[in-house]
Amino acid sequence: MAENHQIAKEIIEAVGGEDNIISVAHCATRLRIMISDKEKVDQARIEDTDKVKGAFYNSGQYQIIFGTGTVNKIYEEVTKLGIGGATKSEQAKKAAKSGNAFQRAIRTFGDVFVPIIPALVATGLFMGFRGLVMQEQVLALFGMTPDDISENFLLFTQILTDTAFIFLPALVAWSTFRVFGGSPIIGIVLGLMLVSPALPNAWGVASGSVEPLMFLGFIPVIGYQGSVLPAFIAGIIGAKLEKQIRKRVPDAFDLIVTPFLTLLIMIALALFAIGPIFHMVEEIILRGTVAVLEWPFGISGILIGFFNQIIVISGVHHVFNMLEIQLLERFGFNPYNAIVTCAVAAQGGAALAVGLKTKARKLKALALPSSLSAFLGITEPAIFGVNLRYGKPFLMGLIGGGVGGFFASIFGLKATGMAITVIPGTLLYLNGQILLYLLVNFIAIGTAFTLTWMFGYSDKMLENKK
Structure with missing residues (x-):
């Protein structure tokens, strides 16, 4: 404890003292410090401090690597020394104002998709375990063949592996609304509307077994199961639209009018304009990616x-x-x-x-x-x-x-x-x-x-x- 207290004091001094620190937060491995004047940071002293595994500027923050577990203890000692703490999300909002437009766009992209990844990691693990137990060599150890696996078991594994991708637009729209200042619950509902069973299923349309609905005779209307870009763009526009509507609606009617207008306008835009356009863009990007991987x-x-x-x-x-x-x-x-x-x-x-x-x-x-x-x-x-x-x-x-x-x-x-x-x-x-x-x-x-x-x-x- 005393050692961590001393390290915290050295870190504060090496970054230019308390007056040079705007706020401090931490993630799983790094202490994240918002600095007023970068010139006052003594990089060599930071790197020579015990338990420090590296330090660098990223995303508008000075990030000092301590590793899992250690960073929590150092952060605790830093806050005990009177340095104002901040949540990682609060720092991210401040950091988002720094850097050029491209850097800010990339940070925003990460803010949207990183929270979704744990669900997709779990889905990937389920796929891996299903692949393991379905191997003939593994089943043979138990005196079984793939034909012995029951339909109910296959259905159970299908629920585990397919759900996140079926409702992927809902996850993307939720996260995008959250990042861009909209109401996440409206984002979820908008995303679910994009995969409504009332719409022709995207996978069925892709296989040719289902025909898309045609609006005005030339705009294809389909569900967007597994799509990312249509939900992402709809989420950005929807969050901004919701904020604009809320500014103009009297408080007494906000609960009714704002979500009603947001969802009505956005589902029309998403199905008739955003979806068809960005689904094509998504297809082009995917084909390009596959082409590169197949070099x-x-x-x-x-x-x-x-x-x-x-x-x-x-x-x-x-x-x-x-x-x-x-x-x-x-x-x-x-x-x-x-x-x-x-x-x-x-x-x-x-x-x-x-x-x-x-x-x-x-x-x-x-x-x-x-x-x-x-x-x-x-x-x-x-x-x-x-x-x-x-x-x-x-x-x-x-x-x-x-x-x-x-x-x-x-x-x-x-x-x-x-x-x-x-x-x-x-x-x-x-x-x-x-x-x-x-x-x-x-x-x-x-x-x-x-x-x-x-x-x-x-x-x-x-x-x-x-």
Whole structure:
């Protein structure tokens, strides 16, 4: 406790003192500080503070990596020293005003889709477990064949794996209304209207077994099961429309008039304009994504595996959430995940090499846990605390990610879900792919480890940095 109290004091002093701190919040691994004057921050002192695994500016905040558990204790000590705390969402609203238009748009995209991911992670795990128990080899252990599986069991698994995607527009519209200041419950209802059973089912229309309704003879009206963009755009416009209506409606009529007009106007716009237009846009984006992933000779795996962690540092990676969702909804699998997993694992391999090679106790104590964190799917401690700090290990990790991504692409690995990687990600490959999945991860880790050990790090770097 005393140690954490001292660390908190050093952090406050190193960022320029109490007067330079607007607010403090934390997430699962990082202390997030809103700073008045960036010039007053002593980066070297921050990085030399005990338990700090790295520090950087992102999303308008100065973020200091401590790791899970530790960050909660440090935050508690910081607030005890009289620093005003703030929730992560409150900070996000302040941070949203910083950066250029593109950065703000990317942050908003992440704010909308990140809260939806846990439901899709669970769905992916259900798909993985169903793939495992339905394998003939597994069933044979119990003296069974796939024909012995009851229809009721298959129906139960279908409920687990299909529900999130059937009602995906409701999830997207809810989250979009929430981010853009509308009433989330109106967002949910609008999203549910887009998948109403009264409309021709999107999957039935796609298969040709159902005809779309034609409005004015040329506008196709269908349900939007599994769609993302129509609900996202409708959510943005709907939230802004609701706020404008609320400003103009007397308080006595707000409860009745505002939701009535919002839903009436938005469902008309969504079905007759937003839906048809952005469903086509969504289709074009999906076809482009599939075309890139199908490039021959593992080229897509090399490029995505190499550049993924650079994209993560820039914060633009949230855009790919929508693409992964669309891949899962349309095809039931996600080849992007296996390639990204190699990029994550490789950064862990580079950090592991640094941790085992260095003789500096503090760096060893930082690098080894950071590599484990990367193997659990969280790369920030490894990247910002170790690899980027010394430069070459990060590059070797990128190369390892490219090599692993190449083999993931060549082997045609396809996850049953998204958002979890490396060790937790094994649960997405239980449908007969697990050995190949482990192999590509070992290739990525081994390549990054070997290159870092041979060319990427020596303790002379540590001395030069000092």
